[in-house]
Amino acid sequence: MKKEFSHFKPSEKRLTELSKETDDLEFCYEALKKVSRSFAVVIQQLPKELQDPVCLFYLILRGLDTVEDDMQIDQIEKEKLLTSFAERMNKEAFTLKNIGDTQDYQDLMLHFDKVLRVYHGLAPQYKEVITEITDEMAHGMNKYAHEKVISYADWDDYCYYVAGLVGIGLSKLFLASDLEKSEKLADKALSNEMGLFLQKTNIIRDFAEDLEQDRVFWPEEAWKGRVEKLEDLQKNEQTGLNVLNEMVINALNHVPACMDYLESLEDKMVFRFCAIPQLMAIATLAELYNNENVLHKNVKIRKGRTARYFMSINTFEQTKTEFVKILQSLSKQDPSQKVNNILTKVNAYENV
Structure with a gap:
């Protein structure tokens, strides 16, 4: 167990650097360590079958949350980004520049296409769940942007x-x-x-x-x-x-x-x-x-x-x-x- 903790020490390199050195799936797990070290550790408790779907589920929702948390985005633009997020991620592997209130979040969104390419390769039953939850969460976030x-x-x-x-x-x-x-x-x-x-x-x-x-x-x-x-x-x-x-x-x-x-x-x-x-x-x-x-x-x-x-x-x-x-x-x-x-x-x- 102690070895597992050391294994999950986040790299000192930024995600932008890591994106050039890793394939898409490796990048997802490196990104997970950057945006939530605790979740990166706890996800290893899951059976192998569930690790990738849960990792992608978390990263996609983290991407959505990054849009919501960025107070510099124009409110009309933010509403558009949130409410179209689920539909858009099923059509293309997109990226978003200069969005996020920390460097790690900005880097995640800058290379979000790598996350989405892995997502597109998941089994249909997992993609269906992730799409459903992402869309409902996005509309809820938009609701509380006004309330x-x-x-x-x-x-x-x-x-x-x-x-x-x-x-x-x-x-x-x-x-x-x-x-x-x-x-x-x-x-x-x-x-x-x-x-x-x-x-x-x-x-x-x-x-x-x-x-x-x-x-x-x-x-x-x-x-x-x-x-x-x-x-x-x-x-x-x-x-x-x-x-x-x-x-x-x-x-x-x-x-x-x-x-x-x-x-x-x-x-x-x-x-x-x-x-x-x-x-x-x-x-x-x-x-x-x-x-x-x-x-x-x-x-x-x-x-x-x-x-x-x-x-x-x-x-x-x-x-x-x-x-x-x-x-x-x-x-x-x-x-x-x-x-x-x-x-x-x-x-x-x-x-x-």
Whole structure:
């Protein structure tokens, strides 16, 4: 396992250089390391049959996300790029110049034709899933380019488009491979909650970073009426902590559904691919809860903990034990007893 981690150390070369030295498929995996080292590692937990489709699924959605995140693009042009993305990628191996808010993202889009050529070579059942999810996500992104996240219901809706659809798409890819057969994976609501749990964790964790870049993802319902402006949470830390803790508990409400989903997986490698990010998410939420540092900087779990999950988590029973341990710790800190209610639901799942 330690060797695998070193293998996935990103190259110091830019993607533009790597594009000249690698074939299209190799470039895709090099690009994956650049834009998400953690996903590049976790994707290796999958059976070989699923690695390329999931890699391409991620990179295409990352390309779409890069368009959405670039605040320098004219809004009318951005709408056109987003809503035509899925149709266009099935017609041609296109590239986009000078789009992306980091160098790696710009390089990815500059050589996006290499990604799309590999995509065009995938089996039809995988391409169908990727096209469907890309198109729906693009229209959802365009929707929230014009609307604010006001209520918790809006937050769920926004997270559905940017992450819940990823969970739904992955479930469809698992079923398309015939490695998984459970009817639960066809339940969009269940797959959606897997995505929402991860996305909400990221949104809560990235509060200070997003605020610095003038991006707001915390729903107004959580803080409006308590402070005048979102940034005021940094000045009034007790109010900030109250809002933070409320949002952490909101995210934790997805845990029972996540357990239900994980319990339904049959292939051990697919299970690890799904379970490890979920464990990292709940461990992150435990680190964020009642932590005033979240209001001022990005807070992450220790690398050793991540490594432990990669090295030791193989079964649902192990995963449930870790979830329960973290929830028990949080319930002692939560005066509302809401975490304890979530813990009770998780304990309802029998060890298998």
